[in-house]
Amino acid sequence: MVNSLIGIHAITGILAIFTFLLVFIELLSPTEKTIKRIQVFAYIGTILIFVSWIIGGYYYVAHYGPDVKPAIKEGSNPWVHSIIMETKEHIFLFLPFLAILVTGMIFRFNIDLLKNHKTKSSVLILSALIILIGLVIAGMGYLVSAGARVAGVG
Amino acid sequence: MKLNIKSLNYSTILTICLIVVLTILGELSEFFKTFLTSITGHHWVTKGVFSLIFFVIIYFLTSKIVKDGDDLTRQIIYTIIATILGAIIIFEFYLWHFVS
Numbered sequence: 001m002v003n004s005l006i007g008i009h010a011i012t013g014i015l016a017i018f019t020f021l022l023v024f025i026e027l028l029s030p031t032e033k034t035i036k037r038i039q040v041f042a043y044i045g046t047i048l049i050f051v052s053w054i055i056g057g058y059y060y061v062a063h064y065g066p067d068v069k070p071a072i073k074e075g076s077n078p079w080v081h082s083i084i085m086e087t088k089e090h091i092f093l094f095l096p097f098l099a100i101l102v103t104g105m106i107f108r109f110n111i112d113l114l115k116n117h118k119t120k121s122s123v124l125i126l127s128a129l130i131i132l133i134g135l136v137i138a139g140m141g142y143l144v145s146a147g148a149r150v151a152g153v154g
Numbered sequence: 155m156k157l158n159i160k161s162l163n164y165s166t167i168l169t170i171c172l173i174v175v176l177t178i179l180g181e182l183s184e185f186f187k188t189f190l191t192s193i194t195g196h197h198w199v200t201k202g203v204f205s206l207i208f209f210v211i212i213y214f215l216t217s218k219i220v221k222d223g224d225d226l227t228r229q230i231i232y233t234i235i236a237t238i239l240g241a242i243i244i245f246e247f248y249l250w251h252f253v254s
Contacts, residue, residue: 053202061196082252087245089198090177094237097166097209101159101233105226108157122230129234133241 005063009056010141012048016099017134019045023102024127030114038113042106045130046099053096060089071151072144080147088140095133102126158217163229165212167236169205174240176201178247 022041026034064085072081105123106113113120180187180197190197 057199057202061199065196079252083245083248086248087241090173090201090244091241093173093202093205094170094240097169097205098233098237100209101162101166104157104162105159108159118225118227122226125234126230129237133237136241 005055005059006145009052009059010138012052012055013134013141014138016045016048016052016095017131017138019048020099020102020127020130020134023106024124024131027113027120027124027127030120032111032114035111035113039103039106039110042099042103046096046103049095049099053092056092068148068151068153071153072147075147075151077147077150080144084140084147085144088137088144091133092137095130095137098126098130098133102130156222158213158220158222159226160220160222160229161213161217163226163233164216164220165209167233168212169209170233170236170240172208173201173205174243176204177244181247181251 019041023038023045026038026041030038069081069085072078072085102123105119105126109116109119109123113123176190180190180201187197190200193200194203
């Protein structure tokens with residue numbers, strides 16, 4: 001049960017990164033047909049970030065805090081929690097708001113994204129930022145899982 | 155209802171600033187961390203709930219005074235700077251906190 005929570009948290013997070021990657025790729029050369037698809041990807045990506053937030057948050061409060069965190073902090077690599085996990089859990093909080101902003105821009109400008117190149121570039125850069133932060137957070141998650149295994153609780 | 159993207163942008167920037175401030179204050183002041191914990195049972199959950207509520211409130215407040223426009227380049231640059239700086243500040247803070 002606990003392992004499946006981490007799995008769902010990680011999978012939804014990675015799928016969210018992937019959907020914003022699709023937003024980025026489709027936006028490089030958008031057409032009237034692909035704008036609808038871009039909106040759907042952005043909408044799904046935002047929902048996936050919220051799902052990942054809720055599931056990861058439940059796991060963090062119910063299992064990680066009481067069981068995993070003390071073992072990592074008492075083990076040979078306490079920095080895994082004190083630096084990596086603390087940074088990860090707080091930087092993650094940026095993502096839902098960035099995702100809402102990107103999705104809001106895509107819906108608000110809609111077909112205008114085809115001719116408004118400044119706005120299109122802004123959405124592209126913000127999508128790239130979400131992908132970049134998402135990948136950094138995924139890497140940090142991998143480090144925390146490795147740290148938990150080393151501490152004998154993973 | 156038409157979304158006001160400039161307001162959405164301002165609320166994103168201010169929410170990121172709030173997350174950074176709550177994170178650092180929570181670590182520096184035990185009293186503040188206890189206060190955050192007392193609201194939802196966990197300080198991190200409270201930070202998330204506060205951020206969501208703050209984001210919505212700032213959006214509705216600013217959308218009444220900020221006129222939306224098509225050129226958002228400058229605002230988006232501010233958002234990117236706030237995000238990257240916020241992430242670096244949080245990482246550096248926890249690094250410093252651990253080392254010291």
